[in-house]
Amino acid sequence: MPDLGKYAVEVVSAYGASLILLAVLLGMTLRRGRKARAELAQVEADANREAVKKNG
């Protein structure tokens, strides 16, 4: 850890806040992405089942 002098609180909180914000953004992005993948897989499976039922 470098010596941050009298501004330690400022610098660390700036880094902390920014990294937290980035992490939140990244987390929300990944969560939404996973949900979307799962949902699409589900819906497509349903669609295929329907198609099979109808045609075969």
Next chain:
Amino acid sequence: MIALLLRDLRLAFRAGGGFGLGLAFFLIVTTLVPFSVGPTSALLGSIAPGVLWLGALLACLLSLDRLLALDYEDGTLDLLLTAPLPLEAAVSVKALAHWLTTGLPLVLAAPVLGVLLSLPASGYGWLVLSLALGTPALSVIGTFGAALTVGIKRGGLLLSLLVLPLYVPTLIFGAEAARRGAMGLDPSTPLLMLAGITLGTIALMPFASAAVLRMGLR
């Protein structure tokens, strides 16, 4: 009862439900103030508690017209009235949902906006406390206003007009408490008054709102 609260909250969080809009409005009004009165930070600091209270009040006010009018338009209110549910309770629940989705976020956001208006450091705690004590009264009184104007198409502006005078005591004590806090004076008297107003309105207004609603839907 719980079903009604959950439904209201769920609707607020759904797309287009209006959660966060009050907050955004609050933010914008606060940022517009320096544009209109000028950027001098001493001047801004001295009017900051008042402006923040006024902004919170306006944000609350503007979200009122969704409170009952949406339910009225799609017929839900008629159906609720004929349901086996005391209307007083339904109205209180709606006010609670309004506070949770509008008042509470305002309370939490106020300190951040205090920074924009150079609020003196001693003022933050008192500002939050006064808002936390006062905004429930705003929601409850607002519900009464919403009930009064429920049959009126796009009654938003009329609603504001009816409710604003009723908000005056809350605003005066709330802003006074925040201002005294910011100036380092003792804000306990206005805070007590504010708490009194809030308790009184929570206890009594639901009856008035329910009565008015029954008349209005006639």
Next chain:
Amino acid sequence: MIALLLRDLRLAFRAGGGFGLGLAFFLIVTTLVPFSVGPTSALLGSIAPGVLWLGALLACLLSLDRLLALDYEDGTLDLLLTAPLPLEAAVSVKALAHWLTTGLPLVLAAPVLGVLLSLPASGYGWLVLSLALGTPALSVIGTFGAALTVGIKRGGLLLSLLVLPLYVPTLIFGAEAARRGAMGLDPSTPLLMLAGITLGTIALMPFASAAVLRMGLR
């Protein structure tokens, strides 16, 4: 075209039409300001031009949600779209009607409210002039916002959120002109900028509003 203007004006003047509500809101907000920032007249005088501009802007903003939404709800807008009438013209006429029923009364009432806020004597003329130049832009920009949110149920608060940032340049120049006027400085530069904004928006915004309206009603 004239028929549309006359109808809008007539509707505004009928009971519940909302004429005067903007004015009343302006009045109330202005009177609430001393309650929230405290009654010191030097402080009030120095923020008076800004507060009056902000009040006028908010009053304008709040009446916007009646501008197109009422016509949307009862189906008039669909019918107007299929009528042999250029939509750009219809939108401009609606903006004009809005200005006549909201902006103009505000301009006329502002000096009276200036007295309440101890506006310095030299400021009255410039305040009125800046409002007269600026409020048409508010109406035209507001029409664009109303067109954007027309399909959205009780989009009032969203409308405010979208329109307020667009109001920033108008507000800055308008309030600056009024403030310079009140302080005895030369307000001609901001007034010119204000006039430029107004002319530009009047010339261009109707096209954007009409385009957005066509998209939104799809």
Next chain:
Amino acid sequence: MSIWSYANPVKFLALSAKLQPYLWAAAAFCICTGLIWGFFGTPDDFRQGSTVKIIYLHVPSALMAINAWFMMLLTSLIWLVRRHHVSALAAKAAAPVGLVMTLIALITGAIWGQPMWGTWWAWDPRLTSFLILFLFYLGYIALWEAVEDPDTAADLTSVLCLVGSVFAVMSRYAVQFWNQGLHQGTSVPMATGGRTVSDVFFVPLMISMVGFGLLFVALVLYRTGTEIRLRRAQALRSRQEREL
């Protein structure tokens, strides 16, 4: 093959799936290098002390906040003119990223301002225009959320983006005018622009900037993919219901 063929969702998904691993890796590498180098490996400024380290977050995020808006402007135009769905969805996907970047710039700036100017916030033109940008992001996202029909939402938000940009530029000039007019002088060290920072700070800053840029691209690609999938799932579902 024209570039427009990537406006096809399937092609887009395939390509972005191929690119993404490299992008994420490069972004992570650059950001880590830049920030760690900046935080641990650079000296304090003689005037600003250790607060100068904030620059490695502040400047890249401010830059990306503006660039995100430019990108949205471009994709909005493409949607309005050529009506490629991927373009509209990319704009939708970029907005929250831009919002967070703006927020980071605002927060780091505010934290920096406290020791340097003695205040969290001043109504300086650059700061103020950033606040306005923040508001535009909020309104833009709120409009996307509020409109139910996805194509209508794309149309409306695109026009909002165009009109908003014009007004953002106007606000920028208005704000500059307004604050100079008051002679309220917080002298801003950043206002000079160009290379005001010395080389010790410059290299890690550049790396960090590249890192933020890569991160932005990776995030937007990923999020656009998400939006495409959601859109497709929604369409399929309504389909199925109507089949029954």
Next chain:
Amino acid sequence: MMLSAQNLTLARGGVPVIAGLDFTLAAGQALILRGPNGAGKTTLLRTIAGLQAPVSGTISGADDAIAYAGHADGIKAMLSVRENLQFWAQVFGGGAIDAALDAYALHPLADRLAGTLSAGQKRRLGLSRLLVTGCPVWVLDEPTVSLDVDAVAMFAAAVRAHLASGGAALIATHIDLSIDAEVLDIKPFRAKPVHFSGASDEAFL
């Protein structure tokens, strides 16, 4: 007897529209209200549902026993069909909603947002709400508006089942529902103008 009204006088907008109306509704009985546009059907039904008070006369048996369905359906666009029904089921203390979904063939639509339904589909949702209320008396104002023939048949079947299980229904409609029911034509009960006799405060009417 589930519901009865004696000597009702009703006003709308301060003007009397119906005078001297009596009727009774027994368990298992349906009563179809007929009358030309403006006769006062909506006014009558709203009064029975307790949404407005009669000018004079009495209604008995109505408290909390009534499920009302008017021109508007009380549907939230941003909730799914299932969530909408569930909400009403909870408000009325009822339980399962599957029977209601079945009765109007709403299962395939159950997870759609209600705002994306067509006019007739919305109406079907509105009518299925009656089944989750568990109220014995249905008071319905033009329930079959925008319904296609199949859906009208579903509605008729639902009403018949309701009557068979001891319920009662009061229905205003202009079309033929093919439900076995008495018809009450309210045209003869049109209120006569009262002359300004000066005798009472009611002289405005």
Next chain:
Amino acid sequence: MMLSAQNLTLARGGVPVIAGLDFTLAAGQALILRGPNGAGKTTLLRTIAGLQAPVSGTISGADDAIAYAGHADGIKAMLSVRENLQFWAQVFGGGAIDAALDAYALHPLADRLAGTLSAGQKRRLGLSRLLVTGCPVWVLDEPTVSLDVDAVAMFAAAVRAHLASGGAALIATHIDLSIDAEVLDIKPFRAKPVHFSGASDEAFL
């Protein structure tokens, strides 16, 4: 030929509902649209009226020749019946409104505020608007909702007169109108699913 559509594909909410629909409408002809709830009648009529664009296909003859009447009537509650009609007459450049008032027996209501009309009376006012537009093609979405038998007869008479004077009408309805007209059932034109082939930009659909 007043109006024709070739190979129309229509979408609602981003999902195609109708595909491959053709029809023509000649002067003096009425075409009744039928189809179950959710088939896409409203979507079709709105497209013809120019309120939304077709996904593919062409519509010819529609510009400014169309008077559309949808589920909402475009009536201002705070204007009188006469003022409402007069406004639309002026917008469409038409003149006298007396014929329109006559056709739907609105003379006795002419000076009432439109907000105080009953559901059926409002609908009559909405329909009378068609007569003042002077447009040759009427595009009507469930026009007889809430009308009583007399009013339905008035409507049928108005349509017949319109056809006799060389107009044309396209009407979606679930009930029988006793108008001499061809029937177009749109059920067979339900859109079939397109697969996620990646062939075009429309691959979502």
